[in-house]
Amino acid sequence: xxxxxLFSAMRLALCTILALLFLFPTVLTFCTSFMSSREVEYTYxxxxxxxxxxxxxxxxxxxxxxxxxxxxxxxxxxxxxxLQKFWNSxxxxxxxxxxxxxxxxxxxxxxxxxxxxxxxMIFFGYIILLLMPYQVTLVPNYFFAKWTGLLNTRWAVILxxxxxxxxxxxxxxxxxxIPKSYFEAARLDGASEWRIFSGICLPLCKxxxxxxxxxxxxxxxxxxxxxxxxxxxEALHPLSVFLNKITTGEVGVxxxxxxxxxxxxxxxxxxxxxxxxESSAVSDMDG
Amino acid sequence: xxxxxxxVRGKSALFLTPSLLGTVILxxxxxxxxxxxxxxxxxxxxxxxxxxxxxxxxxDAFCLAAKNTGILCALAVPSAVIxxxxxxxxxxxxxxxxxxxxxAILSPLFVPVASVVMIWRILFHDNGTINALLTQLGADxxxxxxxxxxxxxxxxxxxxxxxxxxxxxxxSALSGVPREINEAASVDGAGCWRxxxxxxxxxxxxxxxxxxxxxxxxxxxxxxxxxxxAGAYPGEALYxxxxxMNTTFHSMDYQKLxxxxxxxxxxxxxxxxxxxxVESRFGKDMEER
Numbered sequence: 001x002x003x004x005x006l007f008s009a010m011r012l013a014l015c016t017i018l019a020l021l022f023l024f025p026t027v028l029t030f031c032t033s034f035m036s037s038r039e040v041e042y043t044y045x046x047x048x049x050x051x052x053x054x055x056x057x058x059x060x061x062x063x064x065x066x067x068x069x070x071x072x073x074x075x076x077x078x079x080x081x082x083l084q085k086f087w088n089s090x091x092x093x094x095x096x097x098x099x100x101x102x103x104x105x106x107x108x109x110x111x112x113x114x115x116x117x118x119x120x121m122i123f124f125g126y127i128i129l130l131l132m133p134y135q136v137t138l139v140p141n142y143f144f145a146k147w148t149g150l151l152n153t154r155w156a157v158i159l160x161x162x163x164x165x166x167x168x169x170x171x172x173x174x175x176x177x178i179p180k181s182y183f184e185a186a187r188l189d190g191a192s193e194w195r196i197f198s199g200i201c202l203p204l205c206k207x208x209x210x211x212x213x214x215x216x217x218x219x220x221x222x223x224x225x226x227x228x229x230x231x232x233x234e235a236l237h238p239l240s241v242f243l244n245k246i247t248t249g250e251v252g253v254x255x256x257x258x259x260x261x262x263x264x265x266x267x268x269x270x271x272x273x274x275x276x277x278e279s280s281a282v283s284d285m286d287g
Numbered sequence: 288x289x290x291x292x293x294x295v296r297g298k299s300a301l302f303l304t305p306s307l308l309g310t311v312i313l314x315x316x317x318x319x320x321x322x323x324x325x326x327x328x329x330x331x332x333x334x335x336x337x338x339x340x341x342x343x344x345x346x347d348a349f350c351l352a353a354k355n356t357g358i359l360c361a362l363a364v365p366s367a368v369i370x371x372x373x374x375x376x377x378x379x380x381x382x383x384x385x386x387x388x389x390x391a392i393l394s395p396l397f398v399p400v401a402s403v404v405m406i407w408r409i410l411f412h413d414n415g416t417i418n419a420l421l422t423q424l425g426a427d428x429x430x431x432x433x434x435x436x437x438x439x440x441x442x443x444x445x446x447x448x449x450x451x452x453x454x455x456x457x458x459s460a461l462s463g464v465p466r467e468i469n470e471a472a473s474v475d476g477a478g479c480w481r482x483x484x485x486x487x488x489x490x491x492x493x494x495x496x497x498x499x500x501x502x503x504x505x506x507x508x509x510x511x512x513x514x515x516x517a518g519a520y521p522g523e524a525l526y527x528x529x530x531x532m533n534t535t536f537h538s539m540d541y542q543k544l545x546x547x548x549x550x551x552x553x554x555x556x557x558x559x560x561x562x563x564x565v566e567s568r569f570g571k572d573m574e575e576r
Contacts, residue, residue, distance in 0.1 A: 019391035025403040107306035113299035133507035139548040140317030163309035193298040222399035224511045243401040244515050258402035265397040281459040
């Protein structure tokens with residue numbers, strides 16, 4: 001019995017350490033964002049790309065000497081660049097997430113409602129597409145954007161985003177778990193397919209819609225590859241790409257910008273964590 | 288009866304059309320052009336057979352990029368699968384504050400990598416925290432950005448970002464293992480490890496394949512982490528396929544670009560096919576037992 005207690009105490013300690021490790025980078029970013037730029041430069045020097053060369057080992061500092069809103073006022077009020085890039089991110093990611101969910105929910109219903117040979121083949125095609133990395137899919141996307149003249153516009157990123165097969169796959173898996181009898185009963189009562197879809201299927205899948213939507217949002221919110229290749233015009237780049245280009249003198253601002261950048265994700269996560277966990281129950285690769 | 292079936296089939300097919308149209312226009316049709324470019328000669332536009340591919344395989348930059356991408360995947364995929372499974376096993380049993388721990392480990396999922404690269408720069412700087420730690424332990428400090436050690440720095444960022452979600456997938460798979468079987472084995476005196484290898488592993492083997500495939504997909508996306516940490520022109524150890532594609536896009540060498548894309552697509556299919564095969568064999572073995 002004693003041994004068991006010791007064992008569970010050790011497990012608790014291990015979990016605590018792990019949890020702190022996983023939280024550490026986020027918390028440190030958050031804390032540093034309240035330092036003044038001078039303090040950031042003094043503490044971290046050229047580790048964050050500023051002029052001052054450091055010879056002493058860097059000391060991680062969680063609590064600022066003086067809590068200052070200087071960085072935030074710079075990001076939010078004084079330099080329009082960051083805000084504009086933030087807005088770019090919103091304009092790219094929100095339409096992608098919403099339309100991808102809409103298109104995917106329709107398609108998933110189509111796949112879940114009836115299963116035939118042809119549909120199994122099409123679904124298999126979606127899985128293959130899902131497995132292709134950006135290195136492969138960006139090439140056809142680039143050609144499409146070039147021919148239609150959409151290269152260097154937001155649409156070049158948004159359109160392929162909307163039709164990404166990721167949520168089709170996950171939502172189909174979820175909708176197939178709904179008992180067939182629900183659909184049949186509704187149909188016998190004279191409900192149209194659209195009515196079955198919107199009145200029965202969608203409400204039953206609400207938590208997976210939220211969960212999948214969050215995954216899509218998080219993924220595209222941090223995107224780098226697509227804008228780099230499809231948007232040559234840097235004025236259209238999202239904040240994820242721009243954050244990387246901190247220059248001397250702006251070091252302090254970067255932390256505040258990074259924090260501002262993760263706030264929408266944090267809020268969404270807090271809103272949908274339960275749904276995210278519930279919808280993670282689909283996990284096999286069967287077509 | 289048959290007639291009725293036909294209408295359900297036909298009507299539900301309509302739901303597929305928006306997605307299918309978009310996929311064909313955005314991915315399938317342009318991809319046939321990719322195939323066309325890959326098989327034609329740059330100047331004369333004539334059929335060139337596999338010439339573009341052999342030219343590509345002799346290209347040093349491509350080979351370096353392919354090698355680095357391969358090494359990173361070989362490091363990232365097994366460690367992601369094993370570590371996330373261990374995390375899930377650690378968190379599956381009763382523990383005070385369990386859901387808090389889960390949230391903490393899951394939290395990197397929503398944090399954009401771009402937001403924490405500065406922290407990585409601080410940690411892995413020549414005079415950074417990690418090197419200070421290494422010196423204290425009596426080891427030599429490392430040049431994390433330019434030497435081969437850079438891979439491990441990237442690997443750590445990848446694991447930090449992805450382990451949480453993979454753990455979540457394993458957790459929900461583990462909760463699907465019937466409780467009675469687990470308890471019966473426990474009563475019969477089977478320990479933790481024995482229960483895991485004899486019972487749970489069988490139930491979660493489809494999830495293991497799924498997580499392997501997912502970590503493979505996200506490992507191919509490691510370019511994101513590398514670009515944010517080391518820029519468009521990183522050290523030799525971190526020059527990846529997407530760096531190669533990126534420069535090729537700008538030089539507009541479509542033949543090179545398209546044959547690279549096709550080679551990569553074939554490689555992905557091959558690897559995932561092998562994984563799938565192994566899982567189905569393995570699953571069968573377990574069933575026969």
